[in-house]
Amino acid sequence: MKREINFLGKSVRRFFLIISLLFLVVGMVFFFTKGLNYSIDFQSGSLLYYKLSSPLTSDQIAKIRNIAKSLYEKATVQTGSEGKEIWIRTKFLNEEEVKKLSSEVEKVLGRYDGKELTTIEPTISKELREKAILASILAIIIMLVYITVRFRFDFAIAAILSEVYVLLATIALFSIFQLEVGPSFIAAILTLLGYDINDTIIVFDRIRENMKQNPKENFTSLANRSINQTLARTIYTVLTTLLAITPLLIWGGSVLKPFIIALYFGIIVGTYDTIYIALTLLCEWKDLHSS
Amino acid sequence: MNIKTQYKTAFIVLILGAAIVILLTYPFRFGLDIRGGIRVTLQCQKVQGVEITDDAVRRTIEVIRNRIDQLGVTEPSIYKEGTDKIVVELPGIKDPEKALEIIGQTALLEFKDEKGNTILTGSALKNAKVEFDQVGQPMVRVEMNPEGAKIFADFTAKNVGKQVFIVLDGKVISNPVIKEPITEGVGVITGKFTIDEAQKLAILLRAGALPVPVKVIENRTIDPTLGKDTMESAYRNGIIGGILVILFMIIVFRMMGLVADLALLMYIILDLAVLKLLNATITLPGIAGIILSIGMAVDANCLIFARMREEYAKGKTPMASLDSGFRNALRAIIDSNVTTILAALVLYIYGTGPIRGFAVTLSLGVALSMFTSITVTRTLLENLLSIPVFKKATKLLGL
Numbered sequence: 001m002k003r004e005i006n007f008l009g010k011s012v013r014r015f016f017l018i019i020s021l022l023f024l025v026v027g028m029v030f031f032f033t034k035g036l037n038y039s040i041d042f043q044s045g046s047l048l049y050y051k052l053s054s055p056l057t058s059d060q061i062a063k064i065r066n067i068a069k070s071l072y073e074k075a076t077v078q079t080g081s082e083g084k085e086i087w088i089r090t091k092f093l094n095e096e097e098v099k100k101l102s103s104e105v106e107k108v109l110g111r112y113d114g115k116e117l118t119t120i121e122p123t124i125s126k127e128l129r130e131k132a133i134l135a136s137i138l139a140i141i142i143m144l145v146y147i148t149v150r151f152r153f154d155f156a157i158a159a160i161l162s163e164v165y166v167l168l169a170t171i172a173l174f175s176i177f178q179l180e181v182g183p184s185f186i187a188a189i190l191t192l193l194g195y196d197i198n199d200t201i202i203v204f205d206r207i208r209e210n211m212k213q214n215p216k217e218n219f220t221s222l223a224n225r226s227i228n229q230t231l232a233r234t235i236y237t238v239l240t241t242l243l244a245i246t247p248l249l250i251w252g253g254s255v256l257k258p259f260i261i262a263l264y265f266g267i268i269v270g271t272y273d274t275i276y277i278a279l280t281l282l283c284e285w286k287d288l289h290s291s
Numbered sequence: 292m293n294i295k296t297q298y299k300t301a302f303i304v305l306i307l308g309a310a311i312v313i314l315l316t317y318p319f320r321f322g323l324d325i326r327g328g329i330r331v332t333l334q335c336q337k338v339q340g341v342e343i344t345d346d347a348v349r350r351t352i353e354v355i356r357n358r359i360d361q362l363g364v365t366e367p368s369i370y371k372e373g374t375d376k377i378v379v380e381l382p383g384i385k386d387p388e389k390a391l392e393i394i395g396q397t398a399l400l401e402f403k404d405e406k407g408n409t410i411l412t413g414s415a416l417k418n419a420k421v422e423f424d425q426v427g428q429p430m431v432r433v434e435m436n437p438e439g440a441k442i443f444a445d446f447t448a449k450n451v452g453k454q455v456f457i458v459l460d461g462k463v464i465s466n467p468v469i470k471e472p473i474t475e476g477v478g479v480i481t482g483k484f485t486i487d488e489a490q491k492l493a494i495l496l497r498a499g500a501l502p503v504p505v506k507v508i509e510n511r512t513i514d515p516t517l518g519k520d521t522m523e524s525a526y527r528n529g530i531i532g533g534i535l536v537i538l539f540m541i542i543v544f545r546m547m548g549l550v551a552d553l554a555l556l557m558y559i560i561l562d563l564a565v566l567k568l569l570n571a572t573i574t575l576p577g578i579a580g581i582i583l584s585i586g587m588a589v590d591a592n593c594l595i596f597a598r599m600r601e602e603y604a605k606g607k608t609p610m611a612s613l614d615s616g617f618r619n620a621l622r623a624i625i626d627s628n629v630t631t632i633l634a635a636l637v638l639y640i641y642g643t644g645p646i647r648g649f650a651v652t653l654s655l656g657v658a659l660s661m662f663t664s665i666t667v668t669r670t671l672l673e674n675l676l677s678i679p680v681f682k683k684a685t686k687l688l689g690l
Contacts, residue, residue, distance in 0.1 A: 051517060095391065095507065114517035121508035123334070127373065128643060135641040139634040146633055150626050184576035187649050190638065191580060194653060195587065197634070198627040202594060205623035229601070236543060236593035243535040244586030247528035248579060255521050256579050263583060 005231075007275050008224045008283055016276040017284075020165065027172020036175055039182030042129060044122035046093040048102060051114040055083030060108050064088065067104045071097060080254055092121055132186055136193075143197060151204055154285060159200045162278040166196045166270045173265050174258075184259040192266035195241070199234065200274045206230050219286040223279050238271050296677070299670040307557055310564035317567035320366075321382075322574035325522045327515025328382035331391060333505040335375040341503050343375050350502045352377055357498035358393050372643070377505065387512045389491070396460065397504045398495035402443070403456040410446050410455075412500070415439025419496035421489045422479070429489035430481040433496060440476025448472035459492070521575055529582040533559070536586055544596050545689035546681070550671045551592040551664070558588045558663040565655055572648060580649070584656040591664035595620040596689065603690040610676055612690060617669055624665065628657050 006012065040047040056064075061079060064086065068075035072090040079086050086109075093101065098119060106112070140160055147156035170189060174181055206226035214222065242264065249260045323330050335343045335351060352369055355377065359367045368380040384390055400413035418434040435443060447455075447469050456466045457480050465482045484492070537555065540548035562581065566573065599616030607615065632654045639650035675681050681688055 051514075095388075095510075098510075099388065114514040115512070116514060116517055117510065117512040119507075119510045121334075123508060131641070131643045132646060135638050135646060138641055139637040142633045142637050143630050146630055184579075186646065187576045187580065190646070190649060190653070191583060194631045194634065194657075197630050198587075198590070201627035201630060202623045205626060209619070209622075230594075230597075232597040232600075233590075233594045236539075236597070237587070237590040240536045240539055240589050240593070241583065241586035243539055244529075244532040245579070245583055246535070247531040248525060248582060251524060251528050252579075253521055253524055256525065256575060259576055259579055263579075 004225060004228045006224060007227050008220050008279060013276060013280040013283060017280050020169075020273070020276055024165075024168055024172060027168065027175060030175040031171065034175060034178065036171070036181045037178045039180050039185075040089065040118050040120055041183050042181065044092045044120050046090050046098060046101075046119040047117070048088040048098075048105065049116040049118075050086050050105075050109060050112045052084050052086070052109065052112050056086060056109075057083075061086070063108045064105055067101065067108070071101055085254070092119060128183075136190075139193075147201070147204075151208060154282060155204055158278040158282045158285075159197060159204070161281060162200055162270075162273040163193050163196055165273045165277045166192050166266055169269050169273075170262055170266050174262070179258045179261060182258070184256070185262060188259050188262035188266065191263060192270055195267055196270035196273065199237075199271050200278050202233065203227060203230050203274050203279070220283045223283060227275055227279070234271060238267060241267055293673075293677075296670060296673045299666065300674060303557075303667055303670055307560065310557075310561050313564040313568055314560060317564075319567060320570050320572050321518075321522070322572045322577070323380060323382055323511065323513055323518075324575050325518035325573065326382045327513045327518055328380065328384050329387045329390065329513075330378065330380045330509070330511045331394065331507055332372065332509035333377045333379065333395060334508045335377070335503045336506050338504060343503055345374075347502045348375065348377065351505065354499050354501050355379060355394055358494060359390075361494045361498060362390055362393065364390070376508075383515060389487075391507070391510065393491060393494060395505055395507050396495060397501045398498075399460055399500040400496060401458045403458055404446070404450065405453055405456075407456075411435070411439055411442060413496055414499065415442070416496055416499075417476075419493045421486070421493050424481065428481070429484050429486050430479045431484075431489055431493050431496065432477065432479050435476040435478070437476070440474075443476060443478070444472060444474040447474075518575065522578065525575065525578045525582070529578065529585070532582055533585050536589060540589060540592070543689075544592075546675065546687055547592075547596050547599075547672065547689035550675065551589055551596070551668055553671060554592070554663040554667040555585065555589055557667055558660050559585060561659050561663065562656060565659065566652070569651070569655075571651060574648075577648070577652060580652060581656075584660065588656070588660035588664060591620070591624045591661065592668055594623060595664070595668070600690055603685070609682055609685055609688065609690060613669070613672055613676065617665070621665065624661065628661055631657050 056079060061077065061083075065075075065077045068077055068088050068090060071093070075088065075090040077086065077088050088101070088105065090101070098117065102115075102117070140163065143163075144156045144160055147159050167189060170192060173179070174185070203226055206229050207223055210217070210222050210226055245260055245263060248256060249264060252260055333355075335348055337343060341347070348371055352371060356367075356369050359369065359379070359381065362384075364381045364384055366382055368378075370378055372378050379394055381387075381390060398413065400416070401409050402411040403409055415435050415438065416433050417436045417439075419431055421429055422432045423429055451469050451471060454466050454468050456463050458464070465480055467481070480492070533555075537552045540551050540555075542548070544551065562584070595616050598620045599612045602615045602619075603609065603612040635650040635654040635657075639647050639654075642650060675688075
């Protein structure tokens with residue numbers, strides 16, 4: 001018999017539970033003070049983007065900033081890729097204002113490789129957000145029902161809590177580092193929820209199997225054995241999944257970067273929280289009941 | 292090799308063949324973020340006397356479609372969103388500003404008398420085209436339908452010497468004096484037009500006025516060059532990622548890993564083929580999602596192989612380990628995948644555009660990877676174990 005790693009010892013699991021919660025607390029502090037760095041899709045406004053073949057001079061950037069500010073006091077101008085990319089963000093501009101802004105900016109830029117314009121009114125972004133939240137809540141209820149039917153109600157609650165954790169933790173990460181939250185962020189969150197539930201259920205399945213064989217065994221030791229038995233798979237899957245997206249993270253360019261960071265972080269958290277959220281909470285719950 | 296295995300093998304080869312044919316014949320449909328183009332969302336505006344009904348929105352879409360057809364855009368996509376919104380997507384368009392002007396303008400043409408009474412509207416027109424007067428100034432020649440022609444003939448007969456006002460969206464564009472009755476139902480609209488403006492007006496008049504005025508509430512214009520660069524880099528990096536996964540599986544699971552890799556390649560082929568078949572729109576995050584799913588598709592294999600090793604360590608034969616490894620892992624795989632598919636279903640039913648697309652690709656990936664990592668892998672392994680050498684060479688096999 002191989003030696004088991006004691007993941008769920010009382011002090012170990014409580015230590016990690018506290019760490020996990022601390023991270024959330026820090027994240028929420030950031031969330032409520034700094035908020036999220038929403039992309040234009042979730043706010044209203046206009047965004048003009050140019051890609052250039054040679055870097056902008058600081059003189060050009062200053063000129064562009066003046067043009068933008070003359071149209072809208074709080075306009076922001078950002079550059080990236082060593083001055084080869086520029087983003088100009090303003091309030092919602094109508095077609096004529098956009099035309100005026102872009103023609104004046106283009107005069108300063110001279111030649112450019114590519115251009116992108118986005119303008120969005122507040123109603124659109126509000127609807128997108130509300131629909132996404134509603135759909136997620138319904139999805140959670142459905143999962144709750146299915147897991148209750150296939151496993152047990154307390155398992156279902158634990159699984160959902162670990163889902164909520166990966167969701168909040170990813171939001172926390174994005175708030176702390178002020179990474180951009182755009183439509184691809186929603187896609188990332190949804191992927192992570194799928195990954196997280198997958199990982200949780202595979203361990204739950206092993207617990208279910210072990211429970212059938214040893215119905216009398218103490219839950220904590222049973223859960224711990226199940227984690228150990230599925231550990232090989234867990235490690236292999238995390239590694240293959242991360243391997244697949246690592247090249248994108250390194251060489252993928254600025255457009256997809258926030259998306260890939262969210263996936264990378266969430267895959268690790270989604271695996272971790274099976275043990276230190278879902279199972280830890282179940283263990284605490286069982287301990288509370290047996291005493 | 293038993294008969295069941297033979298049938299399964301034949302079935303898999305058949306599916307793979309079909310997928311390859313689809314992959315080679317159907318094109319991909321790329322999203323605007325890759326192809327470039329414009330996407331605008333229009334919201335129908337309430338005005339006095341006009342209700343925004345489903346029918347009004349449908350007729351508005353119809354008019355917009357007519358206008359866009361005259362612009363000659365390939366594969367435009369125009370659809371209703373929510374109750375009062377219309378989304379127009381024009382991939383690969385060269386002059387987005389002009390297109391936007393044509394799409395969004397109400398283009399309500401009215402002929403009015405001196406007191407401001409409307410005699411005729413644009414709906415009485417049969418055709419409109421650009422012509423030039425003696426000095427080369429462009430003008431728009433309009434032909435009326437029979438009823439329109441009759442009303443106009445009556446009106447002009449009674450009002451010789453007076454002015455007629457031609458009004459577009461509330462703005463007077465010309466106000467000629469009626470010199471003689473116009474009976475043949477043909478009129479010209481002159482104004483200080485450039486050729487472009489005259490052509491635009493002719494398009495608008497031919498396609499008709501919008502039943503309800505619309506306002507642009509979202510406008511995205513993307514240059515075609517931008518997305519292409521990102522896509523090419525994503526494609527390259529995806530291939531590198533895939534190779535890393537393939538190598539990893541061989542290193543960890545040896546022959547079994549190689550079998551899983553073959554199943555993985557089949558997964559990629561099937562996934563891309565079905566995406567083409569469904570005419571799904573491939574966006575940049577979508578490509579990243581496909582790459583991620585390559586890593587996740589071997590999850591079931593990792594679970595099964597790890598279980599097979601466990602069973603083999605208990606002293607079972609390779610074939611028996613295969614059997615109980617698959618049987619025990621299957622439950623977990625089905626439970627986890629069904630949960631994911633159920634959640635995706637909810638997202639599909641209640642989500643909006645991008646979320647729905649995501650739900651489709653997610654469930655597709657889950658369902659296909661279940662097929663390849665369970666059925667395909669198992670069939671390949673059964674074939675492999677029917678070769679006597681491998682029954683003994685368990686180290687090489689990866690057990």
